[in-house]
Structure formats: structure tokens, C-alpha cells
Amino acid sequence: MTEISFTQTVPEDDDRSRHVCDNCGFVLYENPKIVVGSVVRHEGQILLCRRAINPRKGFWTIPAGYLELNEAPEDGARREASEEANITLDIERLLAVYSVPRISQVQLIYRARLARPDYSPGPESLEVKLFSPDDIPYDELAFPSVHWALGHDAEAEGGAPPVPFKNPEGETGNMMPGGERLRTENM
């Protein structure tokens, strides 16, 4: 059992308050987290997971989650897809880099295909399903960035150049398309 004790203070040569260890002076920097995810296609359909956990339990999302220590982003996207939908991905390329500053997230979203046509819900999913583009449940998507990613993936499928998309102009990920204001957007 490790006991650690921190004091909130501005370290020497810094300009922001940080948590500093009372024993050794170690500075615990808190920084934004990286979400890695993927828009997964299989024979023209798109794979979505219905969330078994909060926030936004019951809503549909793309396989995504926090990058772990010592993990490369594409490896993280593959791990999350495996954990949430029991799928194996062929990653094609980086589709988008989104930022949600309110909750200190940067999202790296990839375009991918199913390496094998098998899928099933992992512990954090109630259901995993392939949707034809016309059948995507837009009213039941979990987060603004899921809307963005599906729209951008459709643009990519339609021949947009392979340049990563960014937040839609003026959007910071706080609002659902219907106008609902979000308080959390953890994946």
C-alpha cells in the first residue's frame, strides 16, 4: 500500500497551480486525456455500440475510449474496439482530430473496417449492431462527436480528400444537435 500526500501550489518556474507531493516534491501534472476511437464499416454498413454504462447509458456510440499509458493511438483504438464490440479492426487512416476543451479531451478518430465479420457486445455495451447509413439512430447517439464522426466518415466515403476533419466550425462539443446541453462526455 502506497501513501501519497499532495499540496495544491504553484511549483517553481511554473505559472499554474499543480498538485505537488509533500514528501518528494513530485509535481502531479493534470493534462487533457486522449480518446481513441473508430468509425467501423463492414460491407457498406456502420458498426455502433449501445452503451451499458453512464454517461449516456442506452445511447449509441462508436467504439472509443481513453488511451492507456505506453500505448500507441492506433493500438488503443483496436483495443477499445475489441473490448466494446469483440471486433478486430483493419485501420485505414486518421479520420478526425476533435477537441472538447470543457472536459479536456482530444479525440483521435480513425476510419476502419472489420477484419472479420464477427461482433458481439463487451461488458460496456448492451448491444452491437451494423446499421445501413439510412438507418443510423441519429436521435439516440451518445455524444456530439459521434454525430461529427459519422458525418465526416460519410464525407470521406463520398470522396473527400484524406485530410483529417476537425470540430465543426464554432462547435466545442457541449451541445447535441437537438440543442440539449451536455454536462459530461466521457466515453
Added chain:
Amino acid sequence: MTEISFTQTVPEDDDRSRHVCDNCGFVLYENPKIVVGSVVRHEGQILLCRRAINPRKGFWTIPAGYLELNEAPEDGARREASEEANITLDIERLLAVYSVPRISQVQLIYRARLARPDYSPGPESLEVKLFSPDDIPYDELAFPSVHWALGHDAEAEGGAPPVPFKNPEGETGNMMPGGERLRTENM
């Protein structure tokens, strides 16, 4: 003064050991950090900063540093450029997404131009200088990813499509081009 005490344990519904608060059960997730930086051009020259701090004090680098909480990546790249070289950037686009898993870093590197032709060293720089491409001090660059970024920026300048570059094949950022093995790559 805030006192916090953590125990290292695997939280319920998790599969990795985390720091958990002894008082309230808060889980302190440690995740990779995001470095934001930019290759900055001005009239065909490239701006580099000579590091005033360790690691790699005295070596040349591009303006870059850790993204802060509640900060969008391009804003962070602009802030770091301002802090390290007292410059104002016009960011053109995302040049590269690099990953250095050993030290849990993801780097978002932008192409940028000087909005004004003024520059001077900030507290973390000994010197700031514009280099013609032929005069870049390749033997005195701070990190592998600085080599990559300068090479990729040259490819972009030469007409490569505006798709972000990635780590060179097989490279994980542990080794300088001359073969020196690095133990740290903090920016």
C-alpha cells in the same frame, strides 16, 4: 492546503491498477499526455529554439509542450510558441501525429507561419533563430520527433498531399538518428 491520500489498487469494473483516493474512492487515472507543437516557417526559413532546460538542454527544438487542461490543441501550439519564442503563429494545418509510447506521449505537430517577423527567447529557450533549410543543425536537434517533423515539413513544402504524417515505419521515438538511445523525451 488540500491533503490527499491514494492507494494503488484495481478499481471495481477495471482491469488495471490505478491510484484510488482513500477518502472518497476517486480514481486517479494516469493517461498519456498530449504534446502540441509546430514547425514554423518565415520567408523560406525555419524557426528553432535552443533549449534552456533539461532534458536536452542546449539542443535545438521546435516550439512545443504539453497541452493544458481546457485547452484546444491549436491554442496550445500557439501558447507554447508564444512562451518559448515570443512569436504569434498563423497555423496552416496538422502536419503530423506522432506517438512515443515509452514515455506515453502523443504529439500533434502543426505547420505554421510567423504572423509577425518578431521573435526572441522565452524563459525556456537560450536562443531563437531562423535557419535556412540547408543550415539546420541536424547534429544538435533535441529529439527524434524534431527530426521527423522537419523532414515531414520539407516533404509538405515539396508538395506532399496534406495528409498528416505518422512515426517513420518501425520508429517509436527511442533512438536518435545517430544511434544514441534516449531515456527521456519531455518537451
